[in-house]
Amino acid sequence: MKDTNKKVITITGGAGGIGMACAKALSDYRLVITDYSRQAVDKTLDALSALQIDAVGFACDITDEQAVNRLKDFTAEQGQFMGVVHTAGVSGTVRDPEKVFKIDLLGTDLIADAFFSLAQAGSVIILFSSMMGHTIPSDEAYDETLRHPKGKNAYKQLALFIGGSSDRMYDFAKRGVQLICRDNAMRYGQKGARIVSVSPGIIMTPMAQKAAEEHPERMQRMKEMTPLRRNGQPEDIADVVKFLLSKDARFITGTDILVDGGMLTQLTKNNLEK
Numbered sequence: 095m096k097d098t099n100k101k102v103i104t105i106t107g108g109a110g111g112i113g114m115a116c117a118k119a120l121s122d123y124r125l126v127i128t129d130y131s132r133q134a135v136d137k138t139l140d141a142l143s144a145l146q147i148d149a150v151g152f153a154c155d156i157t158d159e160q161a162v163n164r165l166k167d168f169t170a171e172q173g174q175f176m177g178v179v180h181t182a183g184v185s186g187t188v189r190d191p192e193k194v195f196k197i198d199l200l201g202t203d204l205i206a207d208a209f210f211s212l213a214q215a216g217s218v219i220i221l222f223s224s225m226m227g228h229t230i231p232s233d234e235a236y237d238e239t240l241r242h243p244k245g246k247n248a249y250k251q252l253a254l255f256i257g258g259s260s261d262r263m264y265d266f267a268k269r270g271v272q273l274i275c276r277d278n279a280m281r282y283g284q285k286g287a288r289i290v291s292v293s294p295g296i297i298m299t300p301m302a303q304k305a306a307e308e309h310p311e312r313m314q315r316m317k318e319m320t321p322l323r324r325n326g327q328p329e330d331i332a333d334v335v336k337f338l339l340s341k342d343a344r345f346i347t348g349t350d351i352l353v354d355g356g357m358l359t360q361l362t363k364n365n366l367e368k
């Protein structure tokens with residue numbers, strides 16, 4: 095039953111590395127934990143329950159518009175809507191550029207649209223980009239398509255720029271997340287709500303572990319290049335997310351927050367092999 099005293103945050107990808115760290119950092123809220131499989135959601139709820147964190151679960155494929163709308167309705171039933179932490183995503187290691195497009199870009203657009211109806215003063219939507227999104231320059235040849243991934247031929251149009259590479263599609267999709275964040279700032283702002291994207295560098299979660307297994311030398315090189323000389327931990331991101339949801343971040347919207355230990359300063363065309 096809806097308890098309007100409960101402040102509710104929905105975490106997509108809640109079973110993942112960053113999602114779980116965010117859940118632990120946001121223990122003052124009632125959490126809606128959502129992920130692709132019911133089994134993964136239940137496992138996460140068990141772990142959170144052991145920490146006495148108030149959480150309920152909902153399995154949802156974030157590429158399915160109807161399922162995302164059901165997630166929004168479920169969230170509304172839990173109490174006072176305070177925001178979404180949208181961490182669900184895949185990396186290029188899935189070796190399927192269309193899957194990367196659908197999950198990382200289309201899914202983000204669906205979340206930003208569906209939750210707009212719940213947005214109210216003080217609520218915040220946090221999207222997940224990546225430092226790699228910053229490596230794709232602004233270009234009118236593809237930016238319009240990145241902004242509108244629901245468009246009929248959006249995937250086909252973007253496929254022209256990625257040479258069949260799912261890693262490259264990931265980088266494009268993450269630029270698209272930043273554009274979607276900017277494009278939504280005005281309408282969210284008119285409701286007194288904020289929308290921000292976070293761009294992690296290399297963060298040691300299952301996603302990064304997989305990339306490390308596939309490209310160990312590249313990962314080692316990137317770690318050595320990082321000014322802070324270490325990879326990130328999920329808590330490095332969760333603490334920033336907690337800040338962005340708080341009143342301390344009340345004048346931050348429509349922008350991207352880079353949390354990469356300084357890595358992007360070292361990434362240039364010359365030293366990043368794709």
Ligand SMILES: NC(=O)c1ccc[n+]([C@@H]2O[C@H](COP(=O)([O-])OP(=O)(O)OC[C@H]3O[C@@H](n4cnc5c(N)ncnc54)[C@H](O)[C@@H]3O)[C@@H](O)[C@H]2O)c1
Pocket residue numbers: 106107108109110111112113128129130131134154155156157180181182183184185197222223224225293294295296297298299300301302
């Ligand atoms: N870990 C990093 O180094 C890193 C770097 C840059 C950006 N990011 C971004 O941060 C976010 C979180 O990454 P992470 O490292 O925690 O990854 P992760 O793999 O640990 O977690 C991602 C979660 O998303 C879920 N998911 C995937 N497809 C889904 C779908 N269709 N519907 C619902 N859930 C789905 C997965 O089941 C998983 O639990 C992602 O958007 C990722 O691109 C991560």
